[in-house]
Amino acid sequence: MRFQLTEDQQSLRETTAKYLSDAVPVGHLRKLRQHPAGYEEEYWRQGAELGWTSLLVPEERGGGSVSGNALVDATLLAHEFGRHAAPGPLLSCNIAASVLAGEAPTTRHAVVLDELLSGSQVVSWCFTEGHPGGHRPEGLTLAIDVEGDELVLHGTKRPVEAAAQAGHLLVSGRSGDGLTQVLVPVDTPGVSMELMETVDLTRRYWVVRFDRVRLPVDAAIGQVGGAARQVEHQLQLGVVLLAAETVGAMERGFDMTLEWAFDRYTFGRPLASYQELKHRFADMKTWLEASHAVTDAAAAAVDGAEKNAAELVSVAGAFVGQYGAELVQDCVQMHGGIGVTYEHDLHLFLRRATLNRTLLGTPALHRRRIAELVAEAES
Amino acid sequence: MRFQLTEDQQSLRETTAKYLSDAVPVGHLRKLRQHPAGYEEEYWRQGAELGWTSLLVPEERGGGSVSGNALVDATLLAHEFGRHAAPGPLLSCNIAASVLAGEAPTTRHAVVLDELLSGSQVVSWCFTEGHPGGHRPEGLTLAIDVEGDELVLHGTKRPVEAAAQAGHLLVSGRSGDGLTQVLVPVDTPGVSMELMETVDLTRRYWVVRFDRVRLPVDAAIGQVGGAARQVEHQLQLGVVLLAAETVGAMERGFDMTLEWAFDRYTFGRPLASYQELKHRFADMKTWLEASHAVTDAAAAAVDGAEKNAAELVSVAGAFVGQYGAELVQDCVQMHGGIGVTYEHDLHLFLRRATLNRTLLGTPALHRRRIAELVAEAES
């Protein structure tokens, strides 16, 4: 997050922070462990009223950013979600809203978008697949074939956020050499889902299988076979939102541990007075500031459609993915045994940083992507 | 090096250590930077009298180990070479002697072996090639073809130690699906060489080119096309000797830096009193002991032809290669600016650890090799 925000941005951030502190304090999060959705519908609906699903949607379609930089604004929400280890399908709903708002609407799509914006419907993004390469648009194998005036979907997506809460699924798949995106009602015959286990306490993921699922051609969002650029863009949005959320989780873990270091005495003096620990705090502070810096830069580049946007996004994915989890793990180490107990709060933030590190490309995969982009740029 | 040596081993080690301290003190090493060979012939001949080239050769062929564990004994020499950053073709000559002594001798091979043992001839091992995979027997591409009663060698080897000092070259190459090793007089038509630059101060390396070099078939050592096991064994010897030498260089770097930490005061107290530095010394000490442990284990396993020998060798190559250079680099960091000056001694040991890390497989390549061996063992 930037050192300086506009007044509107500051207000957006504070409103969400306050709401999260009230609605999902850490004690409540522990209770949500057993909740099938990981969150209450009413919690999400009220969040939507605060703008949680509308920032990436233009005003004329019912949304509106607060600063004109839509993704930068959205990262403020993601940051607070990270700081509070907050539940709710923030990523899927924002991506879906952005995609639906980005194309000329069919009647049905318009209804879904309105419900997304009001928080009364969740749309899950079915993008990644469980094989190597399944984290990139060009690696997708789920088939979306045209048969007469129907689209036929066949394949498997995982992990899919909040699939059982969703009214519709936004499915990205392959049509020959091109990509297509389709909005699929969850109750369409041939759609089945299986709950996954996850490291997170409140976010739920499903394997969603599409067994020759048939839909009218106008279920497609935009051109059949022409969605490559759209998918690449929404993937960039997603990676940046995950990075911003992880930065929030890092920041909270760091703050907690810094306080602990001043508070906790060993051998008659505070942990904060031990040089070896001090130096690790210096490293952590550096990773934290660097994570802020590169996430903000990536968000601004995507908003501005700058030509280095793809690179900055993967740099954020690689760096924040790597150092996010490393930072919170070092916080655990500094806490000692209590840092790995369920009763302590730290693991809530570790879970979030760990989960996000895996969702839209691991750090290693982002590094490979950066190398590809560098090679392209140089050739 | 083991905590406890036999008396004979102890004597071998001490004799060599004393000779190196007298013959090539660090001041003298700096002068050898400009020497074309990096060492004086007489230095090498006297070293041979101390047993430098004979440990891997059975007694009946004119050699003899001091403990019955030939490679373990040889690692003691290599260790001292590392501790003194000593010049001389220790690796090539020992490998060559071991190979020549391992096969029924032709008259010519017997003469060369005798001269190797006496130190009056150097034989350079031409093994690695400059392409990916050129560090492993199965990756060799230099062709050794049978044409009538001649062998024809074609290809390039690099880096080749002390090639310009050698009377003969021991060349490992490919004959169809098999490997062959040939003893090539350096003045054979078609052999050419080019001096390389290197990180080391006194070791010299060459690119050696074989342009359809013709030799009688009996220049082969052992079976034409049947040398795969031989080559694998001598590669194991080589990796262990390099590791042992690196452990010596690590130990010396560590000792120098430990002394420095006690001796050097900053802000009115010794470096050794700063916790962050103390903890890095603890890490270095751990890497050092671990390097000793795994190198000793690998040497013993090769000597005993144990079934995990190949794995232990690559574990030593991977671990010592990695942590050898890292340890000495951290010693540099602790010294500050003077640690990277030519006038300081530390770089002599850094050079040796750095060079060895590249010669017979980098740590990353050894890790890949370990994975292959694990997969083989499991299948």
Add this chain to the structure above:
Amino acid sequence: MNSTRDAEDGDGEDGDRQDTAGFAARARTWIEANLRRVDPSVYEGAFRTDLTEEEELAEVAQERQLQKRLHDAGFAGICVPRCYGGQGLTPAHQRAFNEALNGHEFPARIQSPTMAPCLAVLLEFGTEEQKRTHVPPILRGEELWMQLLSEPGGGSDVAGVLTSAARDGDQWVLNGSKIWTTGAWWSDWALCLARTNWDVPKHRGLTVFILPLRQPGLEIHRIEMLNGSKEFCQEFLTDVVVPDSDRIGDIDEGWTVGVRWMFHERMLYESPLVTFPAGLSRSFASSSYTNLARAAGRQEDPSAQELVGEARMLDVVNERLHERMSRGIAAGLVNDQAAAIPRLFKGVAAVRLRTIAFELAGMTGGAWTPDDGPLCDCGVDFLMRQTGSIGGGTTEMARNVISERVLGMPRERSADRDIPFRQVRRGPSAGRRHG
């Protein structure tokens, strides 16, 4: 190689060599005939997180039976003097037994901490009566022991004990809380380090006691870890009465006992009192990393191969380093404190190994189904990865020990040395908790 290994071994057992061989043969025969063969991976990760309370109690009962059978066959307490019910043999015999045990079931829960450090401390510091009372039932599997050592908020400062023992005639009254005990809820007895004098510096006011775990005033609470495991307990002692005859060592001299106690704890796998399959010892069982790469569809990916190779490397180096250092310590060539070297290595390696597994799992590290086979739970193991660098003394403490006790560097400044423990600053939060 063997001749050299023996030369280094230095157990002075040459006279027994023939006997050792005979003993080993007898052990092999008995083991083959009496103990179930098990896949060693059963013992990886020690106590499974998915056992119900009943299941775990059943396993403990079974292990007690197993220990009893070992005892009756003459294989319990191999290095324990005969007068206490042991076999009076040498470490070489224990090693031979451990070799023969490879691939078989054994009473895993009874080794640590019952045999080491508890039995070791009893043998070293116990009175004759204490030893005759407790060692035989320990060897028969009738007494499982536990160590009441760490305290909440104590961290690395083991001697900063706040549990107090107040003298009351012929007995002591203990109050306080202990933590990080493994399986205290199914154990019988415990060693306990308590503060008997608050008016002297930290190390000089401690005393060690032994006490039964099931008694009024001693409440045991199972701690839930973030992965759901309830391996560890916390104990609350409220006016627990201990007779003075259950004191170990002299009054206020508990730190002398404590230092050896922690030494025996660190040297667990080198202890001649511990029975376990030799092959199991320090291995992280990294062979499964190949399976992880395969399950992730990355067996041909060089980057994954480098990770698999690194995992195996760490495993092998860890084992060789332990071997080197314990041999050096046993032969008196390096000081006891050098045991911190393999401890540090293992802690760092354990963290890295779980990270490698998580890396190999890729996306499946974040979310998985039971169909994902070896990739299941790699993410949860990653969440728990620091335990290897925390449990049994942190890597930070190991680094202090290595730099100060092995390399002889200046000691870290303590703000609690040479002042009465009562006056030591305990920080804002500790202050609130402990007055």
Add this chain to the structure above:
Amino acid sequence: MNSTRDAEDGDGEDGDRQDTAGFAARARTWIEANLRRVDPSVYEGAFRTDLTEEEELAEVAQERQLQKRLHDAGFAGICVPRCYGGQGLTPAHQRAFNEALNGHEFPARIQSPTMAPCLAVLLEFGTEEQKRTHVPPILRGEELWMQLLSEPGGGSDVAGVLTSAARDGDQWVLNGSKIWTTGAWWSDWALCLARTNWDVPKHRGLTVFILPLRQPGLEIHRIEMLNGSKEFCQEFLTDVVVPDSDRIGDIDEGWTVGVRWMFHERMLYESPLVTFPAGLSRSFASSSYTNLARAAGRQEDPSAQELVGEARMLDVVNERLHERMSRGIAAGLVNDQAAAIPRLFKGVAAVRLRTIAFELAGMTGGAWTPDDGPLCDCGVDFLMRQTGSIGGGTTEMARNVISERVLGMPRERSADRDIPFRQVRRGPSAGRRHG
């Protein structure tokens, strides 16, 4: 994005925006017409190790000329007041000039340390007369400056200065030795930190002087680095006489000057006094890592790709972090000491980048021929890799600063605080050297 950037910029330059644009246009025109186009990689690694003494002197002479041409065209000292020969413009103008300079030659050797920190310190602490005497010739390329700050054996303890300045009437007599000066042998003047009082604590007995480098009593020795570079010098001062009018700041108040001096040194690339192509700034030019992978035949190897990607990642993050922190510092939102954060990052990244290059070079990292193209010298660069974590203040010092001055953690115990400097312990070797 631009609107937000400007909102954060906080230079208060809005009134000049039109003018800035006009200035930028004028700069572009002049640069295109007058300055040679060069490949930015020429400036990577700053001073080549393979120049002869004559060649280097020729380059320095050429850069002086270049500076003169900048000056005559009205582009020297863009932010320096007009009364000292500068242009009296704003940091935005300097930035605009630096943008326009991309891809062109510039007087690289004259920027650091002449413009920053030396010129910056002169402008901040110099007397009116000192500024009128030295600033104009600096801007004309006639005076190249150097900093006599570090001392042999001084390491991170910059204030532990042993070079003494003794008062002798209207002048001072300096004795001692300074080290790590870049190109002192072709420079003209220097800032020098010396000890003027040995009977007060370390920081309270220092004074700053300026002095010409070519004078009797001042001997300059070029230090050879392990890679053959002779970039750095050591100076030996023997009874060097400095008039009191060449003192900067008050007597014994040199640390006040020194703190700002080091601040200007750290902020080099953010300084409005420094002229350099904007694109060159903090980049490590990692684009060449692709070439390394290709030259090593590993462009398709995923493991090599991960290394190339990591290199680029470090480069990009380094740049963005610098940008963030300097903007935060400029806007007063974080304190000056936070400059240690990007310094730490850069030092760690520089080490890692050279390691990555060495990894990519594989076997060629150990030995190479000129035919190996980009892989040449990767091994030598690896030998030198720690320089990035040492030069300009070690990463250890940066970590101290961040933990203590940014995070507010307790200061490291100094054994030299509050005692007369004369009594500070200097260790066995220092003791021998300095009595």
